[in-house]
Amino acid sequence: MAMDVVDFEIFGTEMQYVEVELDPGEAAVGEAGAMMYMQDGIQMDTVFGDGSQQGGLFGKLLGAGKRLLTGESLFTTVFHNEGDGKRRVAFAAPYPGKIVPVHLAEVGGTLICQKDSFLCAAKGVSLGIAFQKKLGVGLFGGEGFIMQKLEGDGWAFVHAGGTLLERTLQPGELLRVDTGCVVAFQPTVDFDIQFVGKVKSALFGGEGLFFATLSGPGKVWLQSLPLSRLANRIILSAPVAGGQSRGEGSLLGGMALGGLLGGDDE
Amino acid sequence: MTAHFSGRLFGPALPGTGMAASGRWEGDMLRVAAGAVELAAPAAELRIDGAGFNAERVRVSWQSADGAYALFLEQPSERVAFNAGAPAPVALQLAAAGRKGRCTEARLRLGWALLGLFLLLPFLALAAFLWQADTVATWVAERVPPEQEARIGELTLAQVRTRMHLIETGPAAEAVRTVGARLTAGSRYRYRWYVADRPEVNAFAAPGGVVVVFAGLIRAADTPEELAGVLAHETAHVELRHSLKGAIKGLGLRALLALALGDLANTVAGDLAADLTEMKFSRDAEAEADQEGLQRLVAAGISPHGMPAFFDKLAKAEGGAAPALSILSTHPASAERMETLRREIAALPARSFEPLALDWVAVRESLVK
Numbered sequence: 001m002a003m004d005v006v007d008f009e010i011f012g013t014e015m016q017y018v019e020v021e022l023d024p025g026e027a028a029v030g031e032a033g034a035m036m037y038m039q040d041g042i043q044m045d046t047v048f049g050d051g052s053q054q055g056g057l058f059g060k061l062l063g064a065g066k067r068l069l070t071g072e073s074l075f076t077t078v079f080h081n082e083g084d085g086k087r088r089v090a091f092a093a094p095y096p097g098k099i100v101p102v103h104l105a106e107v108g109g110t111l112i113c114q115k116d117s118f119l120c121a122a123k124g125v126s127l128g129i130a131f132q133k134k135l136g137v138g139l140f141g142g143e144g145f146i147m148q149k150l151e152g153d154g155w156a157f158v159h160a161g162g163t164l165l166e167r168t169l170q171p172g173e174l175l176r177v178d179t180g181c182v183v184a185f186q187p188t189v190d191f192d193i194q195f196v197g198k199v200k201s202a203l204f205g206g207e208g209l210f211f212a213t214l215s216g217p218g219k220v221w222l223q224s225l226p227l228s229r230l231a232n233r234i235i236l237s238a239p240v241a242g243g244q245s246r247g248e249g250s251l252l253g254g255m256a257l258g259g260l261l262g263g264d265d266e
Numbered sequence: 267m268t269a270h271f272s273g274r275l276f277g278p279a280l281p282g283t284g285m286a287a288s289g290r291w292e293g294d295m296l297r298v299a300a301g302a303v304e305l306a307a308p309a310a311e312l313r314i315d316g317a318g319f320n321a322e323r324v325r326v327s328w329q330s331a332d333g334a335y336a337l338f339l340e341q342p343s344e345r346v347a348f349n350a351g352a353p354a355p356v357a358l359q360l361a362a363a364g365r366k367g368r369c370t371e372a373r374l375r376l377g378w379a380l381l382g383l384f385l386l387l388p389f390l391a392l393a394a395f396l397w398q399a400d401t402v403a404t405w406v407a408e409r410v411p412p413e414q415e416a417r418i419g420e421l422t423l424a425q426v427r428t429r430m431h432l433i434e435t436g437p438a439a440e441a442v443r444t445v446g447a448r449l450t451a452g453s454r455y456r457y458r459w460y461v462a463d464r465p466e467v468n469a470f471a472a473p474g475g476v477v478v479v480f481a482g483l484i485r486a487a488d489t490p491e492e493l494a495g496v497l498a499h500e501t502a503h504v505e506l507r508h509s510l511k512g513a514i515k516g517l518g519l520r521a522l523l524a525l526a527l528g529d530l531a532n533t534v535a536g537d538l539a540a541d542l543t544e545m546k547f548s549r550d551a552e553a554e555a556d557q558e559g560l561q562r563l564v565a566a567g568i569s570p571h572g573m574p575a576f577f578d579k580l581a582k583a584e585g586g587a588a589p590a591l592s593i594l595s596t597h598p599a600s601a602e603r604m605e606t607l608r609r610e611i612a613a614l615p616a617r618s619f620e621p622l623a624l625d626w627v628a629v630r631e632s633l634v635k
């Protein structure tokens with residue numbers, strides 16, 4: 001199916017939002033909680049699954065099941081322009097950082113991104129769940145285990161916390177990063193988890209023991225401030241911690257377990 | 267003319283995000299074109315493997331004079347087209363690359379299965395316990411040393427004290443102690459006898475020899491032999507470790523439930539006393555306790571007729587507005603059970619029993635308010 005062509009504009013420097021312009025009949029999908037405002041004439045519609053029209057009923061159910069399993073909302077919000085002129089809807093970044101526009105056609109039609117990073121996309125871009133199938137990631141790097149797969153040829157917007165780093169890796173070029181710092185990458189990039197350090201420091205230190213390795217070729221987007229790191233710092237310094245610590249590299253991946261047992265709804 | 271296949275080409279002089287490319291075989295030579303870039307590589311220099319996210323894609327890579335190139339085949343149809351014209355060694359490498367992806371997949375499935383098992387384990391244990399509760403409880407009960415049983419008794423007693431007032435002196439407490447001591451002479455347990463200041467007709471025995479008789483029961487007994495019958499029955503539950511088995515069953519379930527629900531804190535110990543006052547034994551256990559109680563009465567030289575007489579009386583009073591006859595709900599006095607008891611008493615060698623030397627009127631009056 002043809003993707004809707006979307007014009008957009010990004011505002012702000014550190015606390016950004018993106019304004020997406022929709023022609024009559026065009027639509028965008030986004031996480032409901034990310035919407036900032038919309039002009040009169042735009043209808044908000046909550047759809048079961050991921051909002052893409054592909055796959056039939058079974059495909060939709062499967063998509064919804066995966067979303068349930070990963071602790072995400074079963075529904076996606078679609079923003080239609082029902083008016084007779086161009087209308088705008090804006091989505092805001094959840095915390096300081098940069099909004100990254102990715103034109104999916106330019107990167108080969110698919111983008112793998114961190115579950116929390118997705119902001120919005122042109123309707124027709126399918127939002128899937130991509131489990132990291134290498135077991136080490138699931139067991140030791142909670143944050144890289146459940147990824148989101150964006151497919152289509154329109155614009156998709158992801159959010160990078162803190163400062164954004166864009167790198168293109170040559171074939172065979174390798175980059176070691178903290179699992180939480182990965183925002184998105186092309187699917188030609190091999191993503192794996194490596195244990196770095198000694199067992200002793202694993203038992204007594206606990207910090208920075210697992211690294212993601214990204215090997216080229218392909219483009220990768222990294223963030224300097226993962227949400228989990230920010231959240232942990234805030235919780236640690238809060239007098240009464242009401243939240244839950246969300247590990248970057250916790251054993252058995254808090255995400256996976258959280259997702260299975262209901263999880264937190266972000 | 268061989269089939270064309272499309273993919274995404276990465277390499278020097280190409281955009282970092284790669285470029286859509288088209289390839290074809292020309293004999294042993296792979297020819298790839300992406301935009302203005304045209305490349306050729308001999309089959310012998312190609313390396314083919316599963317690569318990218320989850321090793322889902324087939325990567326054909328080679329080294330040329332200006333650097334490393336990689337062509338990614340994404341769709342299965344492209345792989346088929348690539349394979350169609352490929353020389354034999356290349357086809358072999360391609361098959362191996364496919365296996366790598368499937369291996370990753372299999373390991374993932376195993377991982378999910380293990381995680382699922384890990385999460386289900388407490389529930390499986392619970393199911394197994396429910397299924398085999400009696401066997402498990404008996405097995406555990408047989409391995410609890412008497413000292414440990416006594417400690418469970420102490421714990422229960424402490425809990426009972428917080429729930430009801432215990433009368434420890436006076437004619438009633440004295441009477442229960444005297445009769446109890448006769449029934450349990452030579453026992454491996456150190457018995458402690460108490461009268462609870464409560465109107466219900468009830469009595470219970472905690473593991474390790476803590477026996478509590480409610481004031482209501484003493485008031486309902488017409489003779490000390492009737493009290494002795496109840497005490498003999500309760501004592502039998504202790505001696506046969508029915509109470510211990512029941513407590514283990516109750517605690518075990520609770521402990522497992524707590525584990526399954528992820529709440530291990532303080533749910534276990536606290537409710538033990540409540541359980542014991544309401545503990546129900548199986549029909550077999552009741553019959554066994556009757557038998558054993560009967561033996562103890564006879565051995566102590568106390569007339570056993572009081573036992574069926576007391577339960578009969580309660581069963582008759584049950585229809586009316588009798589005070590809460592809790593003892594009947596925990597030790598159901600079925601007609602069948604009493605029938606058996608009477609038959610067994612009749613079968614005993616004829617002998618006369620001396621009445622218990624207790625001032626029963628004074629005992630009952632001491633409890634009247």
Ligand SMILES: [Zn+2]
Nearest residue numbers: 499552555597
């Ligand atoms: Zn009984």
